[in-house]
Amino acid sequence: MKEQIKCIGCGAPIQTENKEELGYAPPSSLKRDVVICQRCFRLKHYNEIQDVSLTDDDYRKILSGIGDTDALVVKVVDIFDFNGSWLPGIHRYIGRNKLMLIGNKVDLLPKSVNKNRLTQWMSSMARELGVKAEEVHLVSAAKGTGLLDVAERIDELRGGRDVYVVGCTNVGKSTFINGLIKQLGTEQEDIITTSHFPGTTLNLIDIPLDEESALFDTPGIINHHQMAHFxxxxxxxxxxxxxxxxxxxxxxxxxxxxxxxxxxxxxxxxxxxxxxxxxxxxxxxxxxxxxxxxxxxxxxxxxxxxxxxxxxxxxxxxxxxxxxxxxxxxxxxxxxxxxxxxxxxxxxxxxxxxxxxxxxxxxxxx
Ligand code: GDP
Known part of the structure; x- marks a missing residue:
């Protein structure tokens, strides 16, 4: 039987059919001794996170894995699609970990919008959905607005712990992490390391924050109720x-x-x-x-x-x-x-x- 080739970056089984899915690598790359998937390649060479989506089952395993760790969870939502970009069931998975809520795409709001009211509304929506948000911040990942402040707050709130960034597809999670990487000034060579998550085919990409801790990018789940899917x-x-x-x-x-x-x-x-x-x-x-x-x-x-x-x-x-x-x-x-x-x-x-x-x-x- 032919041995399954795995990405040396994230450990995902390599496939050459679907660019949007985990482990994609162009067919030409299979000739090399070691194969790296496109997602890890982009991260390594361009400091760019690419989003991949997962089956609901794998995603649940990752989320429940996060619940078992001692970490800060940073959840990114699209302020135009709060409910559609909510991760169903996240309240069950967070465990005792603190949650920071990030409302992305603030650049799209009319200037007249009262930002305090928006963050208060996000807090109360989160509470209704069963989650206490320790802090709520508004950013424009695309324009860089608010990212420096968020990078500082993450550092404070995590208190030396790891950080997991979670979110549905399309909320701008990749753009957010790419922006954070710039703020954190992480060295390119340092970036590509992996962590194994039991029970899934996926090893999460981690970005070192210091000697002991890291920021993990989790793949985006598709929320089937998002207007964007219609x-x-x-x-x-x-x-x-x-x-x-x-x-x-x-x-x-x-x-x-x-x-x-x-x-x-x-x-x-x-x-x-x-x-x-x-x-x-x-x-x-x-x-x-x-x-x-x-x-x-x-x-x-x-x-x-x-x-x-x-x-x-x-x-x-x-x-x-x-x-x-x-x-x-x-x-x-x-x-x-x-x-x-x-x-x-x-x-x-x-x-x-x-x-x-x-x-x-x-x-x-x-
Ligand atoms: P992901 O699927 O959550 O990783 O989302 P992406 O980072 O790929 O972004 C999804 C879409 O939202 C892209 O079209 C981005 O250009 C757009 N986007 C991301 N961040 C922002 C933002 O701060 N403002 C605006 N206007 N668009 C954004």
Whole structure:
């Protein structure tokens, strides 16, 4: 039987078929005496972490392994997709370890957003999901904003312990770690070492912090409820803001509907003429119609007038969430897409989002 070749970096079995998966190496590299997977190659030569995804089962094993260690857990979430980028079950796996919560992509928020309110909301969401966040920080991994501060806080909070960075795919975990590496000033040669995790095929990549401890990158898990999975890679550009979002104000009469592409729908049911402020990607097409026509329009025009998605077959049916808004300035948050701020209280609305995508209320961030 042919012996399985393993990466000398992370120990993953080498495969040449799927670039997105663990252990990928180009076929030409198999001629060499020692083989290194593309992920380790990039880390070694470019100081760049690449994300790979794992089966849920392997991921659970890694998370429960972290629970058995004495470490600081740093969890990265996308502030536009808090629920969609939450790791289901993480509260069970953290054990007694401290958790630092990082909200990434802060560069996309309008300047008027109150950052303290955002971190307070993140803390309370985490608590609702069963986790106490020791500290919450906002960063832009892409722009480097807040990373120096976070590097210092990690060093303080870890108190000499190891650090595990966890997060779903697409939250910017790799960009975050690449940015941290720069802040930590870790020497390139030092970087590539590995640690074995019992029960998985994966050895985690670790980045030495000092003689005794290290920062571990864990692979991102796919959260199947993320809005991002319902559209093609090209369409993702329309729903994931690329630059600071510009709030859009709509004056609506009762019984009017706004479609956010074909991915979500906001019905204004009753409450007189009121203003609503949409905070979504500037590239997402917002279509206004009468509530009584909305079902038919969706049925006939999902995929053309109402897109993304242009291929609606993968989209789960929209689920309706009805609310009476009691407080002024309330955000109706559709995870992965953005939020609609309801300015005045006493209105009845319904938000429709693909089944599995969270729709929640929060006090306005502005
Ligand atoms: P990972 O799958 O969690 O490792 O995510 P990546 O680091 O590959 O980033 C996912 C996507 O988010 C990429 O398109 C990045 O360019 C983008 N991204 C990452 N960090 C930021 C950020 O701070 N701001 C913005 N606007 N985009 C970011």
């Amino acid at each position: 559209v093609s890679k090209d369409e993702l550009k329309f729903i994931m803001p690329k630059k600071e979002i510009k709030p859009m104000v709509f004056q609506l009469n009762e019984a009017q509907t706004l479609f956010l592409g074909g991915l979500a729908r906001f019905d204004y049911i009753s409450g007189g003429r009121r203003s609503f402020v949409c905070h979504v990607s500037n590239d997402l097409n917002i279509h206004r119609t009468k509530l009584e026509n909305a079902d038919e329009l969706y049925q006939n025009h999902l995929g053309d007038l109402l897109s993304p998605p242009s291929e609606p077959d993968n989209l789960p049916p929209l689920k309706r969430h009805e609310f009476t808004i009691k407080e002024k300035d309330t955000d109706v948050v559709i995870s992965g897409l953005g939020w609609v701020t309801v300015k005045e209280p006493g209105v009845r609305i319904a938000a429709h989002a693909p089944e599995g995508v969270a729709v929640t209320l929060r006090p306005s961030l502005i």
